[in-house]
Amino acid sequence: MSDGIVYWLQQILNALQLGSIYALIALGYTMVYGILTMINFAHGDVFMIGAFFCFLAATALGLSFAPTLLLTMLGAALLGVVIERLAYKPLRNAPRVSAIITALGVGLFLENFTLALAPYPKHIPPLLENVTWNLGGVSVSSLQVIIIFLSLGLMIVLDYVVHRTPVGMAMRAISWDKTFVPLMGIPVNLIISITFAIGAGLAGAAGTMYALAYPVIDPYMGIMVGWKAFISAVVGGIGNIRGAMIGAFILGGVEIMVAAFFPSTYRDFVAFTLLLLLIVIRPYGILGQPRIQKV
């Protein structure tokens, strides 16, 4: 293959890896927004806690990759449910700005709580034997392959759950208007808890994969990644599941391309510019639909 093609394939592969991680986190933002029209600004920190769960499972418990991933997802899911019950549920009928401020507060709490327990960055042991293949000049690592395929797998499962199962149907009904959902015999609080569990569980999976790819973790790692995932969700149309995935891969692609052609310090600047431009040009995102606010 010519050098040009090899270079592009390499960049596409990198973009897929980054996009997968953004997508897993973006799904949590978009699901919670879809169901409660609330931006869960603590979500990036749930991702960070996921990375620390991964660290604990791998070091303190000495688990291998699969049980570490599973335990991390379960731990993060539980954390998501507890956060919703303790911090957001009491404010469900309060003005929306109260819930947003509370979410920011929960995020700060998670960061500083983790900082108190882990003042120095932690090193994640290599849970997977990392093999690098050379496919016609393109170097592909086994870790990259696992991250991309595992993320895609989780996204397919989620898409199926949301669009083909009764629980997903209930979630979509709540996202339309939760007022009359109880008339169907559906316990709204349970469905909201399930939504937080799934969103946080996916962030936990993202935390694990991110920690394996960039094995030094610290309590503030969730801030920037969380913002990027939030941008992904907005770019795709917040509230829309497939939109969040598309937005994440677009953002991953843009960032990798910026880093490839410009100094890499331009990356975040471009990402946030993209968000601002989109809000001006297409405030509802790529797949989002403008909805008339119901009274």
Added chain:
Amino acid sequence: MSEATGAVENLQLDVRDLEVHYDGIRALHGVSFSVPKGEIVTLIGANGAGKTSILRAISGLTPYAGSIVFEGQDLQRVPAHQIVGLGIAHVPEGRGIFGNLTVQENLRLATWQRKDKEEIEIDYDRVFTIFPRLMERRDQPSGTLSGGEQQMLAVGRALMSRGRLLLLDEPSMGLAPRLVREIFRVIEDINQTGVTILLVEQNANMALRIASRAYVLETGAVILSGAGRELLGDPRVKEAYLGA
């Protein structure tokens, strides 16, 4: 009132001294009425008389004082999502269909607590027989249906829960006269199958024609009650609600 002397076991629903407040404003002050098994009872009254609040209280969507007893069971502490399982189906004001779900999904949603798969299939057939339009459009997002079709879907969806008491909130609202007649005919048909109906209406004329008993509400209280046909001829009702 004479209905209170009727045999209690024949009452599907008994509402006593119902009070509902919204943000400190009293929407209902001490409403009492009862719905005998198998009958059509209507609550009529102007906008803001409190009709919708009564239905919302019965379904547990709004907190209330007083007592609501359904088939002998007090509903005060029953959470909203368990009411439908007891046998009360509610077609809410504005139809309350989920526009992002297909027609079929809307119907399926109402079977959330049912486990009897074969019976559910029978009920789909029944709904599609009553409303063939829903059959034609069953894979369409319900938000794309016309107002009349949405009303049919809302009624069909209520039937899917197999309630023994059907609460209907303004089923005629926003519909052309021909569709209003069709909806009322369907309501009577459903009643013929043994389902008790509590009908809230602004269209007093149509409601009183099919109701065996009617209550007139004004600013949160019952001011008049009697047999449907009787009230149709009552001068006070004529003047206030029938435009005579």
